[in-house]
């Protein structure tokens with residue numbers, strides 16, 4: 001059994017498909033039997049030929065030119081190249097080493113000329129080499145659109161572009177080598193409702209391609225060897241989870257009320273206007289976090305004001321007057337946008353990021369704020385500032401918004417005059433001066449993903465310090481309680497949009513502390529509504545009192561877990 005971080009609840013049972021996006025390497029062994037190695041190479045060359053024929057046909061059909069790929073096929077099947085490879089195998093090399101040596105020879109030869117076309121052939125051979133090595137090593141590139149049913153993907157990291165390509169119906173589970181509970185791999189797998197176990201070191205080496213596998217997305221356990229008994233146990237667990245889902249479905253269309261009838265707001269987190277459908281399907285009462293950085297990712301240039309305006313407007317219109325909190329660009333830290341050319345920093349999480357970057361890049365920030373303001377004419381938009389550490393940052397953003405409002409007034413362009421400007425409270429500084437920040441903010445939203453990391457001085461994506469990274473640590477819980485109290489004292493609403501807002505174990509504490517709004521993954525909206533319906537304030541106060549007496553995360557978690565059943 002391999003153990004990672006359980007990042008998306010559910011049981012995935014299927015066969016593995018590995019996606020390798022890193023340098024291909026192999027142990028440099030000598031061949032035991034030249035005939036076997038030649039057969040391996042021949043089989044790999046045949047597989048390469050079939051795959052590239054198919055690809056070429058698809059390219060032709062799409063109006064692109066498949067001839068380049070046919071050129072690659074001809075090269076791999078070229079008698080001279082093959083005889084060179086066989087010669088190397090006869091001299092004692094394994095197939096991988098023989099392919100690498102011969103291809104490198106051709107690459108050196110082709111790239112040493114000034115002729116552009118011949119140089120291009122070096123790049124072609126490089127591509128061929130990688131593909132054949134991947135086939136030989138059983139880590140060939142996979143067409144994500146054509147994965148068979150019940151595939152469990154094993155990847156270094158799940159990226160938005162991968163999820164855009166794959167047919168989600170066929171993915172039974174996800175295993176990654178990198179990423180913590182709040183990483184983008186985790187957030188994406190939860191939003192797709194795919195069971196996921198993350199942060200399994202060396203998963204791509206330890207797990208074979210095409211292996212039978214069970215993934216438990218709540219515990220992070222992964223089994224590649226199992227007997228009938230274990231399989232039965234997991235099939236039963238899967239059935240129970242589906243049953244729970246049925247009960248939760250009954251909360252669709254209902255108000256979000258605690259057991260004593262207090263109304264709470266239950267919003268969804270989204271990363272793109274394309275997630276609007278899942279927020280609506282999940283029954284969200286608003287959007288508590290629109291992560292706009294996704295609009296800036298997977299492209300080569302910044303989105304224009306018009307593009308941003310359309311995206312923000314689509315969400316505002318789609319939510320039909322319900323609140324939409326648009327967070328301004330939260331670049332840096334774990335969120336890189338290559339074309340913005342952020343400097344390499346020793347400590348990117350403590351560096352030039354989010355609102356710090358935006359305030360120093362006024363043109364980019366004004367463009368975004370203008371797009372948000374213009375879109376605000378079409379719905380109930382609010383502006384949310386990430387990674388605040390000083391009152392002055394809020395004052396500066398307010399001044400920029402004021403200037404843009406004036407400009408829009410002069411041009412007669414409509415916008416929401418009383419647009420709210422709130423902040424993410426996700427740094428220890430913001431937590432400690434929450435009383436001061438509350439005087440300058442229309443609302444708070446607690447970002448527990450970052451707040452936990454910064455309070456505990458533990459990187460949210462580093463598996464080695466994962467034992468420290470917990471919103472249930474006494475330090476983080478005290479921080480959360482303080483922030484909510486400061487918002488309450490100032491009379492502004494306080495929400496939470498970090499992943500912890502959906503954790504059933506944390507909910508009693510949040511009810512006791514007086515949190516007003518919960519913003520969660522669209523797929524968690526109903527389960528949070530169901531859980532809140534069972535929680536009354538006075539019971540929650542008793543639980544919170546008990547929790548705050550305890551001095552370790554372990555004790556706190558043990559106690560809160562015991563209340564769950």
Ligand code: PEP
Nearest residue numbers: 426447448449450497498
């Ligand atoms: C957070 O830090 O809790 C948060 C919601 O923002 P992100 O995960 O995008 O940093």
Ligand code: MG
Nearest residue numbers: 426447449450
């Ligand atoms: Mg954050």
